[in-house]
Amino acid sequence: MERLYPRFIIIHHTAGHDAPALEIDAYHARRGFGVFLEEPEYLVEEYADRGFERVKKGVLIHIGYHYLIRADGSVEKGRPDFMRGAHCSAQNMNFKSVGVALTGNFDSVDNPDGRKGHTEPTASQMKSLRGLLDYLSDIYEIPQSGIILHRDVVGAATRCPGDRFAL
Numbered sequence: 001m002e003r004l005y006p007r008f009i010i011i012h013h014t015a016g017h018d019a020p021a022l023e024i025d026a027y028h029a030r031r032g033f034g035v036f037l038e039e040p041e042y043l044v045e046e047y048a049d050r051g052f053e054r055v056k057k058g059v060l061i062h063i064g065y066h067y068l069i070r071a072d073g074s075v076e077k078g079r080p081d082f083m084r085g086a087h088c089s090a091q092n093m094n095f096k097s098v099g100v101a102l103t104g105n106f107d108s109v110d111n112p113d114g115r116k117g118h119t120e121p122t123a124s125q126m127k128s129l130r131g132l133l134d135y136l137s138d139i140y141e142i143p144q145s146g147i148i149l150h151r152d153v154v155g156a157a158t159r160c161p162g163d164r165f166a167l
């Protein structure tokens, strides 16, 4: 199986309403960048139990991020860390980074009045994000300079995670 050793962490917003990983998985399924997980078996079972689509001896995982941080601060696993992402094609980041997304739409132009989701990260989201960044940068030995907002990746034509987001 393909193995990814992350050298960067890329931060996103989902640009939408607070929703569980499985719902975003269904949404991302239409884009067709899913990965097929067939080992280890315990992990396949974990994803199948969560409701991800079972195919033969494995599961299909469509959600493009590796972690999703909900409005209440809970952290949901997206793809396993060792699988390629589908969250930032610029700089080939899908193959060398962990993608972390906060639910919500923090862009004042795209979402001025909150119709597309909460307009700024909740305190619980930021607390969980800091904890997750500490954890990931610790286990993968990623320096502070390797933690990048999606819009700051060279070549990425996006405002993600919105102008109302700051680390």
Ligand SMILES: [Zn+2]
Pocket: 011, 012, 013, 087, 150, 158, 160, 161
């Ligand atoms: Zn993004």
